Amino acid sequence: MNDISPKLVAGRLVARAHWHPLEFLFWAAAFASIWLLPGKYLILTEIAWLGLFALSLDLILGYAGIVSLGHAAFFGFGAYCAALLAKHEIINEPVLALIVSGVAAMLLGFVTSFLVLRGSDLTRIMVTLGVALLLRELANRMGWLTGGADGLQGVEMKPILGLWRFDMFGHNGYVYCLIVLFLLFLLARRIVYSPFGLSLQAIKDNPLRASAVGINVNLRLVAIYTIAAGYAGIAGALLAQTSAFASLAVFDFERSADLLLVLIIGGTGYLYGGLIGALIFKILQDWLSHLTPQYWPFWIGLLLVVIVLVGRERIGSWTLPFRTLANRFDWRRKESFGGGQA
């Protein structure tokens, strides 16, 4: 082992959070797409809100170890909130409506968080799945409010901050989504490198020991679940605002399942996994659906099987060069990919 002076060691904990050049490159490329890919705003917008949605799942799954198959509950809730606020002209300004939708989703996340505190992964999968189904059917029944199976039509979005209209090319909508994604990413990055974020990783690793060093495990899990629900709600609200529409599909089981797939493609527990996964998933979906308009889900299904068989850790390692550099401590993680999970 190499000699490390104690004083140097002290700085290493903070150093985990230093920005790597590749991270700057990633975001520079993301913002450059506004000028470089003017014909692709629609798919780019989808990638942006899907990336945010997957980032939300990464916060609970990748950091706190809470597996969910019903994350669409919060996404859908946020989407309907934003659509309803606009349709009934309760809040006309999209940014404010977005924040309100996020807070509403957080409240729902807080209330339902107590259901996922206990139990195994299987229990959590079932409970989260159940909550999403429940909300979907509530939205279906409450047709007077949600438009039922027809969806919420006649939503008209006002200009962002009163200045920028949602134009027909989707330019302003994309810029709006990208800025929201970037700001919330910064916040998530701050959170995961904080003592709070560190305690989540400890809870994921060993909840018994976490409570034996004085961590209030339940409180931390409630907190991150609530935050993640807010993120998912904002992602849903972005979809509703940019498409001026909300339908029951926002609550679909497939949406939650696809989300898990997106995150697993990109890799969990390093924040960029959801964003990279969203990028790969959407491009793949776009490409395959052009290739075989009817049968493209076949290929997505095949990909899913391959991922599960090859193991998510290996798939996650596609992005390993990026991950290694994105996080200075990532040489630790590399070993876990080579040798499998201990």
Add this chain to the structure above:
Amino acid sequence: MSVVLETVNLVRRFGGIVATNDVSLKVEKGARHALIGPNGAGKTTIINLLTGVLRPTSGQILLDGNDITNVKPYVRVGLGIARTFQINQLFAELTPLETIGLAVSERQGHGGDWWRLAGSRRGVMDEVVELLERFKLTDVSEARTTILPYGKQRLLEIALAIACKPRVLLLDEPAAGVPEDERHDILAAVGALPKDVTVLLIEHDMDLVFSFADRISVLVNGALFVEGSPEDVARDPRVKAVYLGEEAHV
């Protein structure tokens, strides 16, 4: 001497098995108290009851005379009870630096900070650096815990409990499974524990028990059997019988 930790008629049943049978144990302030007994005597169950991982079927647990029987495990840590585990319970994917940093910021009340970067508090980091040094973990401070040699993991196990600055430290077989050449570091770490920390030690290794403890309680079939100074316990023919009897079965 004042009693810091006490159990009153503590009972814990698992179905038909009585794992802890009417145990009334007093641990005095600053003591080096060892709890010994054959395999399956219920030693670890007592630790789990004291730390709140298990709830007793009946009886009470007192800390400084206050009833803590229904206090949650993480709250007991704040009250000054910390433990180590017989089988390592560490954070496999975290480094020793992160692990100790986590515990120290938790104890200093900054564990819930979500805005400040971990490691940015001088008060926390000074203590982390000192602990890593004291437990000879500085040179492996940035390696994932799961790839550390077993002896280092054992040291981290103790360092993590010490990072909670306990008034009462419960050591569950600290030297269990440690190879001979790494043993010295563990024994030195246990021997160098601050004098004002009360220690309750569970151990199979009689050399360690008799070199360390100033008081010994013997547990058999979940009940307290003999209690006294190391000399008294060593001379007690009943204790010898229990241990010889057990060895005959092994």
